[in-house]
Amino acid sequence: MTDAIFKPKTRDIETEVEINAPMKAVWKALTDAEELTRWFPLEAGKNPDGTLRMSWRDEFCWDSRIEIAEPNRHFRIASVERLTDQQPAPDAAERSVTVAQPTATDFFLEARGGKTVLRLVHSGFSADAEWDALYDGTRRGWKFQLWSLRHYLENHRDTPRETAYVRIFLNKLSRQEAWQRLFSTKMLAREGRVENLLPGGRYALHTATGDYFEGVVQTFNPPQEFSATAENFNNGILQIQLDALFNYRDVNFYLFTYGISKQDVNAIESRMRGLLHKLED
Numbered sequence: 001m002t003d004a005i006f007k008p009k010t011r012d013i014e015t016e017v018e019i020n021a022p023m024k025a026v027w028k029a030l031t032d033a034e035e036l037t038r039w040f041p042l043e044a045g046k047n048p049d050g051t052l053r054m055s056w057r058d059e060f061c062w063d064s065r066i067e068i069a070e071p072n073r074h075f076r077i078a079s080v081e082r083l084t085d086q087q088p089a090p091d092a093a094e095r096s097v098t099v100a101q102p103t104a105t106d107f108f109l110e111a112r113g114g115k116t117v118l119r120l121v122h123s124g125f126s127a128d129a130e131w132d133a134l135y136d137g138t139r140r141g142w143k144f145q146l147w148s149l150r151h152y153l154e155n156h157r158d159t160p161r162e163t164a165y166v167r168i169f170l171n172k173l174s175r176q177e178a179w180q181r182l183f184s185t186k187m188l189a190r191e192g193r194v195e196n197l198l199p200g201g202r203y204a205l206h207t208a209t210g211d212y213f214e215g216v217v218q219t220f221n222p223p224q225e226f227s228a229t230a231e232n233f234n235n236g237i238l239q240i241q242l243d244a245l246f247n248y249r250d251v252n253f254y255l256f257t258y259g260i261s262k263q264d265v266n267a268i269e270s271r272m273r274g275l276l277h278k279l280e281d
Helices: 023-031 129-155 175-182 262-276
Strands: 010-019 043-046 052-056 060-070 074-083 103-112 115-126 161-169 202-206 212-221 225-230 236-245 248-258
Touching: 010 129, 023 074, 023 103, 023 115, 023 129, 060 103, 115 129, 129 212, 129 225, 129 236, 129 248, 161 262, 175 236, 175 248, 225 248, 248 262
Parallel strands: none
Antiparallel strands: 010 115, 043 052, 052 060, 060 074, 074 103, 103 115, 161 248, 202 212, 212 225, 225 236, 236 248
């Protein structure tokens, strides 16, 4: 008698987006390192072993092995997401403990009504409860990233992206408390309100740094995420994201721009970094 092979239960994330762009443009955006940086990671390239490397200022690194590459049809990567050695305070409340495990991401393309439909399947997430936070965060993340891909291809195709990115760790505040402070008059909403916003509605925020953002809301999900177009930055994207993963809680500010100078974007990043570091004062 032989022992039965134990296969842990897993769950998948599946979603799709319709993009008004040629299939070859969508394929290139998924598979070309330079194109990837225009909608997904901040940096992308190849490792010495040929695997694909995507990173966010070296805080998050995602190494992927390309398993299937059928042009304009099917792209599959097998990957492990890992964190660098930058660690937040260990006593943070509202945290989730997880360990990264290999997952696979499939991108399927098809033509439909003159547009390209991209279907994504991200598989291999453990069904154990301790993986709930990672699963939910990844699900929300793909929803945003596919919108970012569509926004890039339909509005800024072939244009490099400049990003203002600030990440801080929370040591004292819960996510709910941090969210309330973020959108207070002392931080991001010196003028303007975000209560009761709905996707498709308009917003306008005057921040305590003197910066101004306005556009159309994509996601309003307190205390986790606010994302919207930033029309006054050449129709860029603004995202505020609060996460609780891997023993930490953090706040992430992103302003994704196209056709805006690196100098101007860096200046915004500097002002936002100074502002967000006062969040728990």
